[in-house]
């Protein structure tokens with residue numbers, strides 16, 4: 001059996017959360033090494049379709065090899081999931097039965113020295129998911145002013161020593177490599193205190209800022225919701241509290257009915273829930289999974305189901321038949337057919 005460099009996290013739980021059915025149509029917004037994508041394709045056989053996205057062209061190339069046996073059932077798109085709706089519109093790929101986000105970075109990216117995500121090995125301060133992005137981590141540490149840098153490290157790293165670290169960076173810059181930066185941070189906070197390396201939070205903050213991870217997630221969640229048919233599932237796996245908070249708050253807001261202020265005696269907002277929470281408590285990996293794959297330890301999964309109120313939308317899907325129906329304004333029904341032929345697309349829009 002081929003060993004892949006990234007072990008998919010909470011694989012069974014993801015397939016269950018998505019409610020994958022034969023003939024269903026799915027989107028994997030974070031292809032990586034293709035582990036989740038492969039399982040979705042296996043469980044949606046026969047007749048299933050999958051569109052998988054990754055910003056990293058190297059992930060697309062690796063997964064293309066892994067998934068080639070699925071032929072025209074899968075379409076790989078090298079793009080940012082912040083463009084999710086445009087991508088699906090381009091391929092007339094909607095409505096869908098399920099959408100998965102397995103956020104953050106893959107083991108390949110973490111282990112790839114030249115990407116600069118890890119402070120364990122000497123590498124250029126890059127941290128971009130895609131080489132097409134303009135801003136790198138070096139640009140941030142070498143050009144931001146004290147307030148900008150210390151806010152960023154505080155906001156995206158939740159680092160209590162953010163100001164001290166930012167001041168040390170300004171004193172010692174310019175920086176070229178990960179290890180130079182990590183050692184200045186370590187000195188700035190007076191050496192190692194606990195279990196985690198003192199540069200961990202700052203590196204997380206830089207990566208989030210370089211890839212605009214939080215704003216892209218917020219925008220992609222709303223786009224994903226609009227692509228789901230009634231009963232379609234949205235599954236998000238996150239790896240730090242900032243991401244999980246965004247997912248939790250978004251799901252809670254969309255699952256609410258009336259959102260009128262408490263002092264109004266009667267509802268005037270007419271707000272209707274557009275999501276149903278499938279798991280009230282967050283889902284985490286089992287002890288067995290964590291011991292098999294320690295990189296899964298911080299994972300948190302949330303699952304929600306799309307509700308389309310009567311008269312609100314035109315999309316319905318039948319779980320029983322495993323087919324997506326498109327009901328037009330005039331009431332005629334056609335079964336959805338995505339407009340793609342299993343092309344591996346390189347280079348995003």
Ligand SMILES: C[S@@+](CC[C@H](N)C(=O)[O-])C[C@H]1O[C@@H](n2cnc3c(N)ncnc32)[C@H](O)[C@@H]1O
Pocket residue numbers: 006007008009029030031032033034035036037053054055056059079080081082102103104105106107129216
């Ligand atoms: C944790 S890995 C996914 C692993 C995958 N589920 C598997 O089983 O192999 C996350 C992937 O998402 C990609 N990614 C992160 N943010 C992205 C974004 N905004 N747009 C597109 N891809 C993104 C990363 O490049 C990385 O390959």
